[in-house]
Amino acid sequence: MNRKYLALALAGACVSVSAVSAQAQERSAVRPDFAVVDREAVRVIVYRPRVTVGEQSTGGLFEPRADWNDQARQFLDAALVNSQQALGHSVIAPPEISGEQGRLLNQYQALFNSVADSVINYQFFVGNRLETKKRDNRNSQFDWSLGPGVRNLPGAEGADYALFLTTTDHYGSTGRKVLQVFAALGGVGVQSGVHAGYAGLVDLKTGDILWINADKQMGGDVRTPDGAARRMSQLLEDFPLASPAAAAN
Amino acid sequence: MYKWIAPALAAAALTFSAPGWAHKLMGAGERVEVARSGMALTPTTDWNKLSYRPGKFAERWTMDGEMLNDVIFYTVPANEPLLREVDKRNRPLPQFQANMLAVEIPQLLESTKRIANDVAIFTTTSSTPAKLGGVDGVKFTYQFVGTDELRRNGEAFAAISNGTLYMISYEAPEIHYFDKDLENYRKLVESVSIAG
Amino acid sequence: MRPLRHLVAAGLCLAAPSVASAAEDFTIPSWTGAYQPQGEDERGLWRESDEIERAMVDSELVIRDPALNAFVRGVLCRIIGDVRCNSVRLYVTRSPSFNASMYANGMMLVNSGLLLRMRNEAELASVLGHEFAHFEQRHTLQGFKNRRAGSDLAAWAAVVGALAISLGSTNATYQYTDLRLNIYGGIARFERKQETDANVLGFAYMAHAGYRPSAASDVWRAVMNEADQSAEGRKRRSGRYDNVAFFASHPTNLQRADYLSQLANRVPGGDFDGAANYRAALAPWRQTFLEDQLKLNDFGGTDYIITRLAGGEQLTPDLLYARAELYRGRGHPRDLQNAIPLYREAIEKDPALVAAWRGLGLSLLRTGQMPEGKAALSTFLEHQPDTGDAPMLRSLIGA
Numbered sequence: 001m002n003r004k005y006l007a008l009a010l011a012g013a014c015v016s017v018s019a020v021s022a023q024a025q026e027r028s029a030v031r032p033d034f035a036v037v038d039r040e041a042v043r044v045i046v047y048r049p050r051v052t053v054g055e056q057s058t059g060g061l062f063e064p065r066a067d068w069n070d071q072a073r074q075f076l077d078a079a080l081v082n083s084q085q086a087l088g089h090s091v092i093a094p095p096e097i098s099g100e101q102g103r104l105l106n107q108y109q110a111l112f113n114s115v116a117d118s119v120i121n122y123q124f125f126v127g128n129r130l131e132t133k134k135r136d137n138r139n140s141q142f143d144w145s146l147g148p149g150v151r152n153l154p155g156a157e158g159a160d161y162a163l164f165l166t167t168t169d170h171y172g173s174t175g176r177k178v179l180q181v182f183a184a185l186g187g188v189g190v191q192s193g194v195h196a197g198y199a200g201l202v203d204l205k206t207g208d209i210l211w212i213n214a215d216k217q218m219g220g221d222v223r224t225p226d227g228a229a230r231r232m233s234q235l236l237e238d239f240p241l242a243s244p245a246a247a248a249n
Numbered sequence: 250m251y252k253w254i255a256p257a258l259a260a261a262a263l264t265f266s267a268p269g270w271a272h273k274l275m276g277a278g279e280r281v282e283v284a285r286s287g288m289a290l291t292p293t294t295d296w297n298k299l300s301y302r303p304g305k306f307a308e309r310w311t312m313d314g315e316m317l318n319d320v321i322f323y324t325v326p327a328n329e330p331l332l333r334e335v336d337k338r339n340r341p342l343p344q345f346q347a348n349m350l351a352v353e354i355p356q357l358l359e360s361t362k363r364i365a366n367d368v369a370i371f372t373t374t375s376s377t378p379a380k381l382g383g384v385d386g387v388k389f390t391y392q393f394v395g396t397d398e399l400r401r402n403g404e405a406f407a408a409i410s411n412g413t414l415y416m417i418s419y420e421a422p423e424i425h426y427f428d429k430d431l432e433n434y435r436k437l438v439e440s441v442s443i444a445g
Numbered sequence: 446m447r448p449l450r451h452l453v454a455a456g457l458c459l460a461a462p463s464v465a466s467a468a469e470d471f472t473i474p475s476w477t478g479a480y481q482p483q484g485e486d487e488r489g490l491w492r493e494s495d496e497i498e499r500a501m502v503d504s505e506l507v508i509r510d511p512a513l514n515a516f517v518r519g520v521l522c523r524i525i526g527d528v529r530c531n532s533v534r535l536y537v538t539r540s541p542s543f544n545a546s547m548y549a550n551g552m553m554l555v556n557s558g559l560l561l562r563m564r565n566e567a568e569l570a571s572v573l574g575h576e577f578a579h580f581e582q583r584h585t586l587q588g589f590k591n592r593r594a595g596s597d598l599a600a601w602a603a604v605v606g607a608l609a610i611s612l613g614s615t616n617a618t619y620q621y622t623d624l625r626l627n628i629y630g631g632i633a634r635f636e637r638k639q640e641t642d643a644n645v646l647g648f649a650y651m652a653h654a655g656y657r658p659s660a661a662s663d664v665w666r667a668v669m670n671e672a673d674q675s676a677e678g679r680k681r682r683s684g685r686y687d688n689v690a691f692f693a694s695h696p697t698n699l700q701r702a703d704y705l706s707q708l709a710n711r712v713p714g715g716d717f718d719g720a721a722n723y724r725a726a727l728a729p730w731r732q733t734f735l736e737d738q739l740k741l742n743d744f745g746g747t748d749y750i751i752t753r754l755a756g757g758e759q760l761t762p763d764l765l766y767a768r769a770e771l772y773r774g775r776g777h778p779r780d781l782q783n784a785i786p787l788y789r790e791a792i793e794k795d796p797a798l799v800a801a802w803r804g805l806g807l808s809l810l811r812t813g814q815m816p817e818g819k820a821a822l823s824t825f826l827e828h829q830p831d832t833g834d835a836p837m838l839r840s841l842i843g844a
Contacts, residue, residue, distance in 0.1 A: 106503035110399040111424050118314030130297040131274030132312065144313070147425025207425065341679060343742040346776050348811055352837045356774070360740040369506055369539050369737075376834030387837055394505045 026124040028213040028238050029142040039241055044201070045092045045155045047105065049165035051076060053222060075228030076167065082229070083236050094155045101154040108146060108153060112164045115144055116198040116214040124214070146207040153204070161210065162202045165235065169222055170194040195219070199235040211240045273298040275310060284308040286324035287444040288382065288415055293436045296320070304332040310437075316397075316422075318430045320437065323407075323416040331361045331416075340364050347412040351387040352376065354407040358418065362393060370394040381415055382443030384408035392423070402427040406438050415443055471649040474581070476529055508537040508557065508730075516726040517555055520566050520719075521573045524650040533577070541737040543668055547576040560727060561734035562667065564756055566719030567660035570651055575661070578646035648708060655715030662706035671749045678745020720756075735767045744775050762795035769801070773808050784808045799828040803838070810841065819843070 036042060053072045097105055122130040123142070133141075150156060197218040201211040213235055220231030236242075275281060275296040282289045284307060296310045303309050303321060306329060310320040323331055330342035343360045355373045362368045371393040379388035386408025394400055405418035419434040421427040508514075514537055522530035532551045541558040548554075553576060563569045644661070651658050727734075738747050751768050755761065760768065769787035772780040788805035791798050802825035809818030819842040826835060826842075 102503045103505070106398065106505075107400060107424060110397055111422055114316040114397065114399060114422065115313075118317050122314045128272070130272055130311070130314070132295050132297055145425065147429070149424055338679075338681070341742060343774075348778075349776065350807060350811060350841070352834060352841060353807065355834070356740070360742055360774075363541075363737075363740050364742060369541070371740075373833055375836075377836040378840040389834075389837075398505050400505060 026126070027215045028211070029119070029123070030211045030238070030240055031142050031208055034210045034240060036241060040090070042161065042241060043090045043092055043159045044161045044163055044241070045094055045153075045159035045204075046080070046163045046165070047094055047109070049076065049080075049167065050109070051167050051222075053167075053169045053171075071224075072167070072169070072222040072228060075225050076222060076232055078225070079229045079232035080165075083232055083239075092155065092159050097154045104152065105154060108150065109164065109166075111146055112200055112202075113166065113198065115146065115209065116166075116200060116212065119144060119209075119212055120214050120216060142209075144209045144212070146202055146209065148205065148207050150202055150204050150207040156204045159204055161241075162204055164198070164200045164202065166196070166198040167218075167222060167231065167235075168194060168196045171223075197231060197235050199239075201240065211238070213237060213239075272300050283322040284324040286413070288322060288324055289442050289444070290437055291440040293440070294433050296433075296437075302333075304330070307332060312430055312433070313426075317426050318421045318434075319419070320434055321416075321418050321420075323414060323418070325414040325416075327412050331358065331414075332365050335365050345414045347409075349409065349414075351378075351385070351407060351409060354387055354409075354414070354416065355389045355391065355405075358405065358416075359391070367396050368393045379406055381406040381408040381417070381438065382441040384410045384415070384443055386415075393420075400424075404431070404434070408443070410443055417441065471645065471652060473646070473649045473653060476581075504538075506539050508539055510537075510730070513537060513560075513726065513730060517560070517569070517573075520569050521553075521577065523566075524570045524574045524654040524656065525577055529577070529581070533580075539737070541734070541741060543671075545572055545576050547580040551580070553577070553580075557730070557734050557737065561731070561738060562671075562750060562753075563664070563723065564720060564754060565660065565723045567651070567656040567717065568664050569723065570654065570656045571647065571658075571661035571664055574647040574650040575643050578643040578650070581646065582642055644708060652715070655717045657716050657718055659706060659709040660718065662709055667753055670753075671746045674749040675743050675746030678743065678748070732763060735763070736770075739767065739770050739774060742774075744771065747771050762791045762798050762801075765791035765794070766798055766801050766804070769804055769808075773804055776811075778812070781808045781812050785812070799825060802828070806838075806841075 051073045121128060123133045123144075150162065153162060156162065194216070195218045196216045198214045199212070200209050200214070202208070203210050215234075218231060218234055220229075220234055221227030222231050275292050275298050277292055277294050280289055280291045286306070296312065299309045299311060299315065301309075304323075306323060306325045308322045309315060310322070312318045325331055325345045327347040328344050330344050332342060334342055342364055343357055345357060349357065355376055359371045359373065363371060372391060374390045374392060376387055376389040379386060386406065388404070388406050391403045391405075392400065393403065400423040401420050402423050403418060403420040405416055407414065407416035409415070417434075417438055419431070421430060514535065517537060518530070518533075518535050521533065521535065533547075533553050534551060535553045535555065537555050537557065537560070540556040541561075542556055543558050543562055544554075544556045545559050546554050553573075555573070559572060560569070563572070648658050648661065651661070738750060741747070748768065748771060751760070751764050751771070755764055765787050769784040769791065772784035772787070785805060785808050788801045788808065791801045792805070802821050806818045806821030806825060809815075809821060822838050822842050826832075826838060829835070832838075
């Protein structure tokens with residue numbers, strides 16, 4: 001009796017694991033009316049990416065790791081620099097931001113995260129798609145915006161677009177991964193690791209999201225140079241301002 | 250002893266795989282009854298009804314997701330909370346009472362949001378007499394900041410009829426979204442009728 | 446500066462036999478300067494704190510009132526001295542729960558809910574000193590390491606327990622509960638050691654600054670009493686304080702409050718409370734913080750806070766008003782009857798407290814006293830014609 005149910009439980013666990021890789025989910029989209037006339041003339045302001053890296057202990061407690069965080073920031077920065085060279089557009093660093101300007105940017109980053117979460121939950125996640133978004137999607141619609149107030153963002157006057165970047169990585173410890181398998185046997189859902197990455201290109205005149213790439217389970221180990229490069233290339237995958245040469249690579 | 254393994258596995262599978270539930274299209278021009286109780290309305294634009302309810306006596310509609318535009322219909326009988334309890338033992342939600350005055354409803358919603366959504370800053374900015382579905386009640390506006398630190402605005406219409414609280418609230422980020430869908434929400438309110 | 450060895454000597458003389466040896470007790474260690482993180486764990490925690498602080502700087506929830514910030518910081522600096530104080534960045538946050546926390550990088554967060562509950566500078570000093578002592582003794586990091594080990598075990602236990610139950614073991618529940626208690630007990634024991642160290646150092650700071658040390662035990666007793674009252678108001682038994690945010694990381698019990706008062710008795714310290722200063726500094730905010738508390742649907746706990754703030758004296762007008770609002774908020778028929786005289790007394794004692802007319806009017810209307818209720822609302826509107834819900838109130842009085 002016990003064995004029979006154990007076998008069933010194992011089968012269930014296998015099914016649910018394979019479901020993760022099998023599930024069809026979109027990860028990026030471009031606004032259909034987005035077209036760039038002169039790639040070389042476009043100015044993109046890149047706001048400070050939010051990078052958080054740590055370990056998820058068996059208990060699920062997030063454990064910050066300074067070495068990983070430092071490495072990830074360094075590697076992702078380098079990867080971003082390499083990408084911008086390859087992509088060939090003009091990148092502008094934001095000015096020093098403090099006080100009211102800092103709080104305004106904070107509001108917009110919070111709004112971007114809410115929009116990115118909504119895009120994932122209700123447009124990319126096909127099984128959970130909002131009915132209105134389904135209709136829109138039949139016409140290849142992708143219509144999400146932060147609103148025209150983005151013109152007031154610090155540094156916006158000298159740029160055409162803003163790029164928002166966020167990565168959050170909680171690596172599962174060995175204990176956590178083993179726990180995950182056993183938990184499945186007991187009918188308890190345990191998530192191992194969080195690897196969320198959001199990238200969005202925003203039109204600084206309209207606030208429209210011209211392009212977004214958002215995934216709660218991204219690849220690339222940001223603690224290594226190669227992994228960070230892979231993460232950055234995944235974040236910037238299908239980046240619409242890519243030069244034809246870079247895109248061909 | 251074993252019979253709860255199957256449901257447990259099903260539940261576990263749900264957490265891993267794509268949810269099979271579907272949100273419902275509330276198409277323009279179709280008269281619908283909301284929140285299972287006497288309140289009916291006709292949307293003038295398409296809305297989505299989310300498949301999970303925020304409370305036993307509440308129903309949630311949205312355009313772009315509840316984080317960006319969040320309309321909740323309430324039909325709450327006396328001595329019930331507005332939303333689902335988050336921690337009934339340690340942080341019970343306040344309950345609607347039949348002898349409440351309409352002018353006191355804004356504070357009921359404020360208290361509910363402070364407890365259920367961990368809202369630390371909440372300000373009611375106006376409160377005026379208004380009808381909902383032909384019943385005399387209150388229209389009020391508010392601002393709040395939740396745990397995601399995003400400033401949001403709200404507007405709600407509420408009326409008490411036969412010991413039941415009828416309310417429609419609309420909440421959206423102050424930046425861009427609140428203004429974007431305000432008129433669509435107000436048209437929902439205008440079309441409401443309350444039976445009984 | 447007061448010679449610290451006198452404190453130590455006095456401590457020895459007064460030491461009660463039930464308390465651990467006091468030879469090292471009330472010595473403030475020499476300050477080693479701004480702390481630099483070492484090793485992987487410390488650097489990790491440091492980094493995370495920096496990220497948290499960056500978020501705090503732009504946060505919507507930070508109270509930036511310079512006067513309030515200067516006052517709270519002033520109390521902290523008075524007990525730990527300017528050199529130590531320079532290593533602290535202090536933020537007052539709008540959050541109604543009783544809590545204060547110190548991060549490994551020198552950032553201290555003080556909740557508005559803590560400020561509401563304190564009655565004087567000495568009580569505030571006892572909490573701030575306690576938090577800073579954890580920082581000086583580097584407990585943030587050690588606590589983190591220990592919690593990590595504990596929660597790893599707890600997660601295993603939860604799964605093993607669930608497995609055992611699902612596979613039919615009859616006594617699994619018992620074993621699981623046992624294991625869980627052992628793990629939590631381990632964390633608690635470890636933290637109790639840290640707590641003792643932090644208390645001793647916290648008392649040394651207070652004594653050094655001339656504050657009344659027994660204010661510390663007043664605070665702990667009050668927080669526990671509030672939790673009890675809160676539970677009673679919700680018609681359940683209490684005796685557990687793990688729902689109080691502060692105690693989640695500072696496990697406590699009644700013995701500890703007793704131990705604290707014994708310890709406090711041995712510190713010569715001073716007798717300075719600073720109650721008048723405290724009231725003056727909080728005056729611009731107390732109404733706001735009380736209103737935040739009133740909206741938490743916690744009748745018993747809030748009633749206790751009001752009583753305690755009165756400190757055995759008659760309720761001040763703002764506390765009379767708060768209690769009246771508390772009764773009206775719960776709104777049982779008898780509550781409304783009780784609220785009416787409280788509003789009236791508040792108005793009598795402080796005619797400038799015009800909000801009381803609003804509450805009085807609504808309570809009268811709800812108890813069927815229509816003419817009196819309308820008159821009270823009219824008086825309120827005469828004083829506050831442009832208030833947010835004036836149109837709503839006018840409709841009630843038919844104006």
